[in-house]
Each structure stands twice: as C-alpha cells, then as structure tokens.
Amino acid sequence: MKDSILEIESLESGYGDVQILWDVNLSAKKSRLTTVIGSNGSGKTTLMRAIVGVLPAWKGRIIFEGQDITKLPAYKRAELGLVMIPEGRLLFPEMTVYENLEMGAYTRRARGDIKKNMEYVFSLFPRLKERLDQKAGTMSGGEQQMVAIGRGLMASPKLLIFDEPSLGLAPKLVIEVFETIEKLKKQGVSMLLVEQNVHLSLAISDYAYVMAEGKMVMQGTGKELSEKDEVRKAYLGV
Amino acid sequence: MEAWIGAILSGILLGLVYGLAAMGLNLIWGVINVINLSHGAFIALGMFSAYFLFHFAGLNPFIAVALVLIIGLIIGMGAYFVALHRVLDAPELSTLLSTYSLSLIIIGLGTFIFTTNPRAIDIGLGSIGVAGIYIPISKILTGLFSVLFTVILYLFLYKTWTGKAIRAVSMNKSAAEFMGVNSIFILSLSFGIGIALAMIAGCLIAAIFPFTILSGSVYELKSFVICVLGGLGSPLGALIGGLILGLLENVFALKIPVGYIPFIEFMILVIILLVKPTGLITKR
Numbered sequence: 001m002k003d004s005i006l007e008i009e010s011l012e013s014g015y016g017d018v019q020i021l022w023d024v025n026l027s028a029k030k031s032r033l034t035t036v037i038g039s040n041g042s043g044k045t046t047l048m049r050a051i052v053g054v055l056p057a058w059k060g061r062i063i064f065e066g067q068d069i070t071k072l073p074a075y076k077r078a079e080l081g082l083v084m085i086p087e088g089r090l091l092f093p094e095m096t097v098y099e100n101l102e103m104g105a106y107t108r109r110a111r112g113d114i115k116k117n118m119e120y121v122f123s124l125f126p127r128l129k130e131r132l133d134q135k136a137g138t139m140s141g142g143e144q145q146m147v148a149i150g151r152g153l154m155a156s157p158k159l160l161i162f163d164e165p166s167l168g169l170a171p172k173l174v175i176e177v178f179e180t181i182e183k184l185k186k187q188g189v190s191m192l193l194v195e196q197n198v199h200l201s202l203a204i205s206d207y208a209y210v211m212a213e214g215k216m217v218m219q220g221t222g223k224e225l226s227e228k229d230e231v232r233k234a235y236l237g238v
Numbered sequence: 239m240e241a242w243i244g245a246i247l248s249g250i251l252l253g254l255v256y257g258l259a260a261m262g263l264n265l266i267w268g269v270i271n272v273i274n275l276s277h278g279a280f281i282a283l284g285m286f287s288a289y290f291l292f293h294f295a296g297l298n299p300f301i302a303v304a305l306v307l308i309i310g311l312i313i314g315m316g317a318y319f320v321a322l323h324r325v326l327d328a329p330e331l332s333t334l335l336s337t338y339s340l341s342l343i344i345i346g347l348g349t350f351i352f353t354t355n356p357r358a359i360d361i362g363l364g365s366i367g368v369a370g371i372y373i374p375i376s377k378i379l380t381g382l383f384s385v386l387f388t389v390i391l392y393l394f395l396y397k398t399w400t401g402k403a404i405r406a407v408s409m410n411k412s413a414a415e416f417m418g419v420n421s422i423f424i425l426s427l428s429f430g431i432g433i434a435l436a437m438i439a440g441c442l443i444a445a446i447f448p449f450t451i452l453s454g455s456v457y458e459l460k461s462f463v464i465c466v467l468g469g470l471g472s473p474l475g476a477l478i479g480g481l482i483l484g485l486l487e488n489v490f491a492l493k494i495p496v497g498y499i500p501f502i503e504f505m506i507l508v509i510i511l512l513v514k515p516t517g518l519i520t521k522r
C-alpha cells in the first residue's frame with residue numbers, strides 16, 4: 001500500500017438513475033503506468049470522471065496518496081495533483097494555445113512552476129512554441145492533442161490520467177503520443193492510461209485492467225494480459 | 239449642421255454607457271447561459287442607489303459609482319445562490335422565470351417604497367460648448383467612465399487568473415473544474431459582475447437623465463439589441479454594439495418623434511435575429 005498513489009474500492013457511479021460502474025476496484029502505483037482497456041461503452045471514461053470528481057461517487061471510496069477524496073469537489077482534487085487529459089481534449093477553444101497551457105497551471109501548487117513546466121512542454125512539443133498565439137479551436141486534431149497533453153503537464157501532476165490520447169490521430173501521431181507517454185514514464189511520472197490501442201498500451205504498461213459493462217473483469221501485468229487468450233481474441237484481434 | 243454634430247457626439251457618449259449596461263447582460267448570458275430578465279430592474283436599482291447616495295451622503299454619481307459597483311457585486315453574488323444556483327441544470331424556462339421573478343420583486347418593492355414619481359440628480363456641472371455645440375459635462379463624464387469600466391473589465395477578464403477562469407468556465411465548465419477552478423464560485427462571481435455592471439450603468443445614466451423605478455426596462459431592451467448587434471462573448475463587441483445603437487437613436491431623434499425609438503430598436507432586434515441570428519459582429 002505504501003507505494004500506491006490511487007486506490008479505488010468498490011466504486012459505484014452513473015448518470016441520473018442509470019448505474020454504469022459496478023463495484024469497481026483499482027490500484028495505481030507511484031511512478032508506474034497503469035492501463036485500463038475495454039470495449040466502447042464499457043465505462044472507462046465514466047470511471048475517470050468519477051476519479052477526478054466531475055461525476056459524484058454513489059458508493060465506495062477513492063483514496064489518493066492515503067487521503068480519502070471521495071467527497072472532495074473536482075477543483076480540490078486538482079489542487080492535490082490529480083490531473084486529467086480528457087477524452088476529446090476539451091480545450092478552451094476561444095483561448096490561445098498559451099492561455100490553454102496557462103490554465104493548466106491554475107492550481108496554487110502549479111502556478112510557481114509555470115516557466116519551468118512551459119519549457120518542459122516545449123521540449124516535448126517544439127511545434128507548440130511557434131503557435132502560442134493561435135486560438136486552440138483552430139488547430140488541427142493532432143496539434144490540439146499536444147495542447148491537451150501540455151496543459152495536463154503544466155499542472156505538475158502527481159497522477160496524470162490519459163483518456164484515449166490517441167483517439168482520432170493519424171498512425172504517425174499515435175506513435176508520437178505513445179513515445180511521449182514512455183518518456184514521461186522514464187521520468188517517473190505516475191500515470192493512469194485509458195486506451196483503445198490495446199496492443200501498444202499493454203506493451204508499455206506496468207499493470208493493466210480490463211473493463212466490461214462497468215466491471216473490472218481481468219487484471220495483470222501488461223505482459224500477462226497480452227498473452228491471455230480472452231484478451232487476444234477480444235481486443236487484439238488474433 | 240450643429241444639430242447633426244451634437245447628435246453624433248451625444249450618440250457616442252450615450253452609446254458607451256449603453257454598451258456598458260449590455261456587457262452585464264452579455265457576461266451572464268455567456269458564462270452562466272442564463273438570460274437575465276432582472277437586468278433592467280437592477281439598472282433601475284443602480285439609478286436609485288445613485289439617487290440616495292447623492293441626496294443622503296452627498297456623493298455625486300461619479301464617486302458613488304465605486305460603491306455601487308461593490309453593492310452590485312454583493313447583491314448579485316447573493317442573488318445567484320438564492321435564485322439561480324438550484325435551477326441552473328433545470329430546463330431553460332426555469333432560469334427565465336427565476337430571473338423574471340427577481341425583477342418582479344425589485345420592481346414591486348421599488349414601486350411600493352419609491353412610487354413611480356420621476357426623480358433626477360442635478361449635480362450642476364454645466365455644459366461645455368465649442369462652436370455652438372453644447373454638451374453637458376455629466377454626459378461626457380458618463381461616456382468616459384463607461385470606457386474606463388470597459389477597460390477594467392477587459393483587463394480583468396484577460397489578464398487575471400480569476401478573469402481567465404471566468405472565460406474558461408464559459409467555454410467548458412467541466413474542463414475548467416478539473417484544471418482546479420471552483421466553478422460554483424466563478425458562476426456566482428460572474429452573476430455578481432453582471433449585476434454590478436447593470437447597476438453602475440444605471441448609476442451613470444442617473445447622472446444625465448431623470449428616471450423612475452420602471453426606467454430600467456427601456457435599457458434592458460437596448461441591452462438585448464446590443465447583445466444581438468455585437469454578438470456574445472466580448473466586452474468589445476458590446477461596446478461597438480452600444481455605439482451603433484447610441485448613434486442610430488440620436489440621429490433618428492432629429493427627424494422622428496422620440497416615442498418611436500423603442501419601436502425602431504425592437505425592429506432592429508427582430509430583423510437581426512431573422513437575418514443573422516448569431517449577431518452581426520462575431521468572432522467565429
């Protein structure tokens with residue numbers, strides 16, 4: 001438990017009257033890459049939204065760095081260093097690239113590190129540096145994904161959650177995103193990754209969960225899972 | 239010739255304060271997604287605040303405006319929690335009814351306490367005249383203060399953390415939340431600022447025109463026309479919309495009876511909505 005950064009215990013949640021998550025358990029370790037895979041509509045995004053607090057938990061507990069955050073509002077969780085790069089990017093379209101990055105550093109704990117983090121983001125994505133004054137909404141899909149990742153990194157995250165960062169990107173950019181994630185992993189950033197790209201993500205993750213119909217149905221190291229028949233048939237197409 | 243120049247100058251100065259009033263409506267609409275039907279009532283409340291601060295505290299409206307700003311912020315933030323917060327996720331009709339009832343309460347109480355007798359504030363600053371064109375100094379000050387508040391609003395929205403958070407919430411509330419923005423605070427602050435803008439516009443207008451507790455509705459209509467003219471989203475659009483309306487109104491007044499002007503304004507609103515529902519000046 002000491003090296004764990006996030007513990008989810010018997011979590012249940014949903015939208016309105018519709019329950020989506022059923023007794024979900026998950027554990028993510030410090031400086032490790034934990035992955036959640038699962039088919040469309042299995043509840044991965046819902047789980048991430050519950051973790052960062054934009055969706056309330058109905059039951060169960062969410063423990064972040066030993067602290068029970070189940071009842072904390074989203075903005076206070078961000079202040080603790082729980083940062084999400086959401087599915088569909090959710091940039092601020094009428095703001096410039098620079099302002100979007102700046103908003104990433106909105107929390108008090110990140111404001112002091114704006115310069116340092118900005119340099120770091122530019123070292124990962126030199127292209128952003130040339131586009132600082134462009135409205136984020138007018139950028140290409142791939143560029144928007146870079147802004148979204150950059151915005152997440154600006155928050156000095158303790159746990160960085162990626163929800164389908166490669167969605168809708170050309171193959172070359174998908175590789176680029178995975179290379180970025182690997183780079184972050186080497187630097188010891190704790191990450192929780194949701195991906196459709198099962199092959200690539202299992203290859204780089206330390207530990208992985210398989211989700212189906214709002215429940216965790218399998219778990220193991222990336223290697224173990226990629227060798228399992230059920231996983232190979234359902235998600236790897238072999 | 240003098241009449242024309244006078245009308246244009248007057249139109250510009252009034253247009254600036256109309257623009258300021260419209261910014262309040264615009265901000266609430268843009269950030270909270272609520273059409274604030276109590277806008278006019280709060281303009282009237284700003285007029286009466288100016289009146290009482292003048293008669294009982296001896297403050298002229300151009301000094302009192304700072305106090306009115308603070309009063310507006312406090313009342314607006316309070317009103318958000320009382321009237322809006324719980325109905326925000328309900329269908330749109332609920333927020334319309336809710337702000338409309340705020341308006342009814344203010345106008346009802348105001349009529350009971352102040353009656354509908356006209357009032358005026360005469361601070362006796364006189365006029366300045368150049369080449370036969372006379373403009374009251376209070377009108378000039380009203381225009382200048384409107385520009386000042388527009389600049390302050392702009393700097394606030396674009397240069398401060400809180401202002402940027404307001405813009406972020408207006409674009410994507412949940413994304414702003416997981417950036418660490420307390421969206422409930424930001425929504426109430428935005429309503430507070432919107433109300434404060436309505437009230438300071440009322441305070442400034444009270445320095446140049448007589449008014450009753452019912453006067454706000456005229457300016458509410460103008461604010462709607464301006465929001466549609468200038469498009470939603472930026473203080474600058476509202477200012478330009480205000481200038482256009484102020485100019486039209488004052489130039490028309492040379493040729494047609496003043497009583498027709500609200501009718502013309504309403505026609506402009508309807509025509510723009512029919513022809514270009516997103517507003518004439520939009521960024522997208």
Ligand SMILES: Nc1ncnc2c1ncn2[C@@H]1O[C@H](COP(=O)(O)OP(=O)(O)OP(=O)(O)O)[C@@H](O)[C@H]1O
Pocket residue numbers: 015018020038039040041042043044045046047087196
């Ligand atoms: N805002 C919402 N309101 C109601 N139901 C929703 C909402 N968002 C998602 N759902 C439902 O919840 C279920 C899980 O959706 P979720 O987005 O969590 O899936 P996912 O695993 O992220 O899928 P994908 O891989 O396609 O992103 C789906 O049945 C979906 O229709």
Ligand SMILES: [Mg+2]
Pocket residue numbers: 044045046087163164
């Ligand atoms: Mg999803």
